[in-house]
Amino acid sequence: MNTKALTPSENLIEFRDVFFSIHGASREIISGVSLAVPHGETLVLLGRSGSGKTTLLRLINGLLAPTRGEVLVQQRRTADWNLIRLRRSIGYVLQDAGLFPHFTVAENVGLIPTLEKWESSRIAARVEELLRLVGLDPVEFANRRPRELSGGQRQRVGVARALAADPAILLMDEPFAALDPVTRAEMQREFSALARRLSKTIVFVTHDLREALLLASRIILLEAGQVVASGSPENFLQIDHPEVRAFAASLAVNPGAPV
């Protein structure tokens, strides 16, 4: 483990001129991305489907390896990390949660601590703490199976599971995209408050500008595998770029206007 204490200015994640293409295919999915994520930032990767945002996320926890360039996590190249150690130190939440259907909620949340051979009393205490943190009553939910949960509840369990071993980094791949609009808005508000409290470094992928503006400390806009715009939520919409304007137009609601 990294015993060196991190100062807030240090970059937890860094991309250095990263390219990625699928073996044998000519089209590049990521072409020449460089960016740094400092400690405690909530970085939102915004882009249309196929813009490369999920690929960028998977390059961080080593589910994919860059074709060229390098990705650094905690100042160390992902190629030099033991991938199992790397992944256990990064929380990951994906769109349909990916909960294990044969495990109870408690077993899902406690999986990484179990693999890390924590004592069972410590695991139980951690699971209870995390379920409360994400707004689920442990008494009611700990022994349920994922199929007995609503979409929003499943996603809460997904977040709790990702936080189990207290990772410094949290990766989220459109975690709220499959929820109904009302539940989604609730989850966004709660998660925004949670993220501030936890002071994790978060990389959050979405195609929803509203969500990006709500959650981000910085927004990066991707188009065809390249970073085309970057800014804080306050100034993002003022950036003069056609893709930014296209996203801004998606926000506009104009009742009664011809479609």
Added chain:
Amino acid sequence: MSFWSFVVEHRDEIFAATLEHLQLVVIAMAMAILIGVPLGLLLVHRKFLRTIALGIASILQTIPSLALFGFLIPIPFIGGIGKRTAIVALALYALLPILRNTYVGLTSIDPAVLESAEAMGMTSTQILLRVRFPLALAFILAGIRTATIITIGVATIAAAIGAGGLGTFIFRGVALVSDQLLLAGAIPAALLAILADLLLGFLERRLRVT
């Protein structure tokens, strides 16, 4: 003589043949499961071995059962006349449904579940044993159920190479043109198959994870 009085008169013989039949099936199935399930686990990450193993098992399945019994007789150690040869042949026959269902069950898991398992830092062995295998159990059991029913039927032919079982009545019935002898073998075999189907079907439903 009516069929029923024939059954009553020969009940000890029929009962002994049924037990013998069951013994052939249980030993052959145990062998097929002990080979098929671990082999299926091995095939998940080995493409070359998968092609070969599934190919061989498919070919074995296409050999007519009587011929398979015949082919095994001249082979040293496992061959010869009797139970041992029959059990080996039955196990080879049962292998394909078990192997194929194990492999298909292990590989038809929700991609989001596998992705999160990988992203959480589970090793491929942990994913195989803690995620894929428990989720594939109902599938594997369905393969075992199919194989058991096939084996109960095919085991009647094992009497042709002197393995005993309910086939003895059927072959004698054919030779003597006696419906009573034929049915005394066929009906218990059919009942065994139905019972196995119900029992394993029940287990399969219990193990299914939705």
